[in-house]
Amino acid sequence: MSATRRRRRRELTPGAWLGRATIVLVAVFFVVFFVIPIVWLLIASGKSPHDLITTGPFQPGTLADLAANWSSLVTFQDGIVFRWLGNSAYYSVAALAITLVTTIPAGYALALGDFRGRKTLLTTTLVVMLIPNTALVLPIFLELSAVHLIGKPLAAILPFSFFPFGVYLTYIYFSTSVPRDLLDAARIDGCGEFAVFRRVAMPLATPVVALVGFFSFVANWNNYFLPFLTVPGKGSPIQVGLTELLSNVPAFNPTAAGVTSIELPTLAVATLLAVTPVLLIFLFSQRFLVAGLTAGGTKE
Amino acid sequence: MSYVFVSGYVLFALAFGVLPTLYALWMSLTGSQGGFAGLDNFVRAWQDFRFLPAVGHVAAFVGVWLVSLLVLVTLLALIVHAIGRRWLSSSVRFVYYIPGALAGASSVVLWLFVLDPTVSPVSAVLRAFGFETFVQTVSPGNLPVVFAIIAFWTGAGGWIVVMYGALNSIPVEVLEAARIDGAGAVRTALHIQLPMLRKWISYMAIMSLAAGTQLFVEPRVLSQASHAVVPVDYSLNQLAYLFAFKQSDLNGSAAIAVMLLVVSLGLSAFFVVRGGLFERD
Numbered sequence A: 001m002s003a004t005r006r007r008r009r010r011e012l013t014p015g016a017w018l019g020r021a022t023i024v025l026v027a028v029f030f031v032v033f034f035v036i037p038i039v040w041l042l043i044a045s046g047k048s049p050h051d052l053i054t055t056g057p058f059q060p061g062t063l064a065d066l067a068a069n070w071s072s073l074v075t076f077q078d079g080i081v082f083r084w085l086g087n088s089a090y091y092s093v094a095a096l097a098i099t100l101v102t103t104i105p106a107g108y109a110l111a112l113g114d115f116r117g118r119k120t121l122l123t124t125t126l127v128v129m130l131i132p133n134t135a136l137v138l139p140i141f142l143e144l145s146a147v148h149l150i151g152k153p154l155a156a157i158l159p160f161s162f163f164p165f166g167v168y169l170t171y172i173y174f175s176t177s178v179p180r181d182l183l184d185a186a187r188i189d190g191c192g193e194f195a196v197f198r199r200v201a202m203p204l205a206t207p208v209v210a211l212v213g214f215f216s217f218v219a220n221w222n223n224y225f226l227p228f229l230t231v232p233g234k235g236s237p238i239q240v241g242l243t244e245l246l247s248n249v250p251a252f253n254p255t256a257a258g259v260t261s262i263e264l265p266t267l268a269v270a271t272l273l274a275v276t277p278v279l280l281i282f283l284f285s286q287r288f289l290v291a292g293l294t295a296g297g298t299k300e
Numbered sequence B: 001m002s003y004v005f006v007s008g009y010v011l012f013a014l015a016f017g018v019l020p021t022l023y024a025l026w027m028s029l030t031g032s033q034g035g036f037a038g039l040d041n042f043v044r045a046w047q048d049f050r051f052l053p054a055v056g057h058v059a060a061f062v063g064v065w066l067v068s069l070l071v072l073v074t075l076l077a078l079i080v081h082a083i084g085r086r087w088l089s090s091s092v093r094f095v096y097y098i099p100g101a102l103a104g105a106s107s108v109v110l111w112l113f114v115l116d117p118t119v120s121p122v123s124a125v126l127r128a129f130g131f132e133t134f135v136q137t138v139s140p141g142n143l144p145v146v147f148a149i150i151a152f153w154t155g156a157g158g159w160i161v162v163m164y165g166a167l168n169s170i171p172v173e174v175l176e177a178a179r180i181d182g183a184g185a186v187r188t189a190l191h192i193q194l195p196m197l198r199k200w201i202s203y204m205a206i207m208s209l210a211a212g213t214q215l216f217v218e219p220r221v222l223s224q225a226s227h228a229v230v231p232v233d234y235s236l237n238q239l240a241y242l243f244a245f246k247q248s249d250l251n252g253s254a255a256i257a258v259m260l261l262v263v264s265l266g267l268s269a270f271f272v273v274r275g276g277l278f279e280r281d
Helices: A002-010 A014-044 A049-054 A063-078 A080-112 A118-130 A133-146 A154-161 A164-177 A180-188 A193-204 A206-222 A225-230 A238-246 A264-284 A286-295 B002-028 B040-047 B051-082 B086-102 B105-115 B123-128 B140-168 B172-180 B185-212 B217-225 B236-245 B250-275
Strands: none
Touching: A014 A264, A014 B051, A014 B086, A014 B105, A014 B140, A049 A264, A063 A080, A063 A264, A080 A118, A080 A154, A080 A164, A080 A193, A080 A206, A080 A238, A080 A264, A080 B002, A118 A164, A118 B002, A118 B250, A133 A154, A133 A225, A133 B002, A133 B236, A133 B250, A154 A206, A154 A225, A154 B002, A164 A206, A164 B002, A180 A193, A206 A264, A225 A238, A238 A264, A238 B105, A238 B217, A264 B086, A264 B105, B002 B250, B040 B051, B040 B250, B051 B086, B051 B140, B051 B185, B051 B236, B086 B105, B086 B140, B105 B140, B105 B217, B140 B185, B140 B217, B172 B185, B185 B250, B217 B236, B236 B250
């Protein structure tokens, strides 16, 4: 195999060689395109405001400057950044818990149960899953303000908990990897329906629980539009908080120059802080991700 | 029994899917003092001097974005799929995918830096295009391209992974047969891989079209950062926001939301029913 490959490579015509070089060039160009902003963010967080503008973009900063940026971030409005991060964590995790409790049984029943309305529910789930989540933000805001929930943590947690994509992932998982016979065997052995779910289905469901948990957490953490409307002010999560910081950056907003002003590198540190949790999860669960994204469609 | 299992989910689906839709629809058809208003809210929104420009902005952005997304994602997926060494192929895919972690406001804030020639890591590129200041970079004529680049940066990786998965489902024998018949990489791509990817490409196109009409966080953050050089009413969702929060016109806001929702719902329902890509048994 490798011998034939080597021979073929030696026989490359100039044209084919040029084609290959172009392909490599395109691939490398896009690697650079996707990576540069992130690398730059890491570097910029460690520079003083002055160095950021005067030194080259990839010239590393110093730990002392990183510490200075960090302290100016945490002293901004008495450490409100921790409050934002706390809000984000609270909303994301609470919604994640509710999502798991509601979507796993639902996906299970849709895959292996048999009841009236099953097909309708499945089709509705698919249609809603494919709607961009921002499309429902204003309607949800109008609804929540009619019941006076705006500003309360529930105004973020409850809408986050509705996660049709999770139901679909669970449905696909159970219908492809858990045979009905297995459940029937448990039933014959005298298991009730709850026992079948708890003792047979749940132990097999660990991969999909992790998958749904991952996607739900990332979606909640990164959501901007919904919490921007439903939990404004002190209830803001970090994504909304970032834009609040932004309006205190004199470089972008000259009228903001005052005692509480935020310098650019501080904003960079805050951005880094906002993306770190998800970035870490990404790095450690690469395999999950690919599995989840391709699970979207199984029918060819 | 199954009803117990689905009950929690159905409750949420009703509360945060069906109910808000119906409520927005109802609000869009009533006046601010209550009472049936017919299509008044829709007409008022439609005739607002900012409405048609916003439609134009969104259309320009979606146009630039869709074309670049379709062409580049397909090309990059083919390239990644053609890389022989497994570890290399999966690492490249992962690198393309990483920016997906930075969705939401953080990616836009990061791009503020990239677009500002005084601090940008690619300031040489920006200067080559003649942009010396942030405000010049985000001048209105550039915005569709700027937003398309930001959206591509965060979103393309996910689609590349999806397309790669679809390419993997093409039987090896088919590709082998093409190679024996003397087809090179380009002809294989054009005559075998692309036709087999058609469903997935149209899926990507429809989903991105629906998502593109929702443009909000990018113009919102850029507008804040540029002192409204990027207008506060650039996109339709921004306009709906202004209706609700600056003019206290909840009914007009609901009308815009309903129009956007109808577009998304129509595209999504069309695809679920006609696309045949998803398992509905």
